[in-house]
Each structure stands twice: as structure tokens, then as C-alpha cells.
Amino acid sequence: MIRIINDDARNHGAKFDMIFTDPPFEMSGSELKAIFDCYDFDHLLLICSAHQMLDFYKHSNLDFAWQMVLDFKTPTKNRSFAQPHITHANIAYFRKKGVKSAFDRRKIVRQDHYSDDSNHYYPSVFHAPKIGMQYKYQKNQAxxxxxxxxFDVKTVCDMFAGSGTTGLAAYEHGMDCTLIEQDNHAFTIIEKNFQMLGLCDDK
Structure with missing residues (x-):
């Protein structure tokens, strides 16, 4: 089941196996922690900037498991000459202390790399170019x-859902997913797409 909510994530709290989300890059680590503290979860997957990842870890009481790089290919339109053009984001996996990792690279064959069944090749760089995107909130679906x-999880929450890419992935893998999006325009995109596919419980 896919559940979609048009609201601020701070107004909701529930239990999920995993929070899987791509928060606004300008959000501080302490702000993220305050939101995540409203929820009961064992695993957290953040798509974020390096600064955001480090700032969140400083405030968090979670164990850091690993980090990967998401290669967008297309640079940001950075106007500051004191900053490089950013062509990547970080993927950071955290889990509660004492909780066993839910990640198992044998579960899937990556679409951006060839891998045979015996190799289970899951490199630490994801090639995910932003090509053919219809919405500014959209992520690379593959x-x-x-x-x-x-990840071996059954329930997922994305509280910065954007256009709902996480929900489509959760449906593909038979997971229950709650999508929370505060922006009205982005939520309209989620609502339209998921209702057209007959996938969501709109609340």
C-alpha cells in the first residue's frame, strides 16, 4: 500500500522499518534530527550533501554504516566562484545502535552496472544522470x-517525497510506503501519478 500525505513531516509520527529520503540540501543536521525524532525507525537512508551528512551525524545518536556517491553528471548552476560545480550527492546509511544491517547487495542487480549472479557487484558510485526529468523534484527512478x-525492509517512509519516486520503487519491491510532501505543487504531481496508477491510499 502507498499512502500519500500533503503536510509538514513534523506533524506526523509513526513506526517504519526505514526512512528513505532526500531532504532539502539547505536543511541543517539539527533540523533533520528534530523531524526524524518524531518517528520510530531502525534504518535511515539519506540522499544529501556531504556537509549535511556530517552535520546530521554530529547531532544524531545513530550508527553510521556506510556512504556512497550519487553521480548526477549535470553540474549545479552555482554562481559563487568560491564553490565548485557540484555534480554529485552523497548516499548515507545509518541504523539504530545494536540493529543489524538491512542492506544486502545480493538482493538486486544494479541497472547502471552489469553484474552476473555470482558477483553481486554493487559499487560505491551510482551513475544517475538527470536526463529526461519531467519535474524539478524528480530523482533517477532506476x-x-x-x-x-x-534493503530487506517491509515499511518505508519518505517525508520529503518530491514527485514520489520512492513510492514507485517501494511498490516495485512489494513494500508499504508512506509519502509525505509539504509543497502543494509537488503533492499534486504525486497524487495525479499515483491515482492514475491506482496505487495510493490518499489521506
């Missing part, structure tokens, strides 16, 4: 499918 599919 990357999200392959990333979420490598």
Missing part, C-alpha cells in the same frame, strides 16, 4: 529502485 531494492 537508481532509487536499485538502492531501495538492496
Amino acid at each position: 537508481m532509487i529502485d536499485d538502492l531501495l531494492g538492496a
Whole structure:
């Protein structure tokens, strides 16, 4: 079941196996922690900037498991000459202390790399170019499918849902998913797409 909610994530709290989300890059680590503290979860997958990842870890009481790089190919339109053009994001996996990792690279064959069944090749760089995207909130669907599919979880929450890419991946892998999006325009995109596919419980 896919559940979609048009609201601020701070107004909701529930239990999920995993939070899988791509928060606004300008959001601080302490702000993220305050939101995540409203929820009961064992695993957290963040798509974020390096600064955001480090700032969140400083405030968090979670164990850091691993980090990967998401290669967008297309640079940001950075106007500051004191900053490089950013062509990547970080993928950071955290889990509660004492909780066993839910990641198993044998669960999926990556679409951005050839891998035979014996190799289970899951490199630390994801090639996920932003090509053919219809919405500014959209993520590379193949990357999200392959990333979420490598985790042994049954319930997922994305509280910065954008256009709902996480929900489509969760459906693909038979997971229940709650999508929370505050932006009305982005939520309209989620609602339209998921109702057209007959996938969501709109609340």
C-alpha cells in the first residue's frame, strides 16, 4: 500500500522499518534530527550533501554504516566562484545502535552496472544522470529502485517525497510506503501519478 500525505513531516509520527529520503540540501543536521525524532525507525537512508551528512551525524545518536556517491553528471548552476560545480550527492546509511544491517547487495542487480549472479557487484558510485526529468523534484527512478531494492525492509517512509519516486520503487519491491510532501505543487504531481496508477491510499 502507498499512502500519500500533503503536510509538514513534523506533524506526523509513526513506526517504519526505514526512512528513505532526500531532504532539502539547505536543511541543517539539527533540523533533520528534530523531524526524524518524531518517528520510530531502525534504518535511515539519506540522499544529501556531504556537509549535511556530517552535520546530521554530529547531532544524531545513530550508527553510521556506510556512504556512497550519487553521480548526477549535470553540474549545479552555482554562481559563487568560491564553490565548485557540484555534480554529485552523497548516499548515507545509518541504523539504530545494536540493529543489524538491512542492506544486502545480493538482493538486486544494479541497472547502471552489469553484474552476473555470482558477483553481486554493487559499487560505491551510482551513475544517475538527470536526463529526461519531467519535474524539478524528480530523482533517477532506476537508481532509487536499485538502492531501495538492496534493503530487506517491509515499511518505508519518505517525508520529503518530491514527485514520489520512492513510492514507485517501494511498490516495485512489494513494500508499504508512506509519502509525505509539504509543497502543494509537488503533492499534486504525486497524487495525479499515483491515482492514475491506482496505487495510493490518499489521506
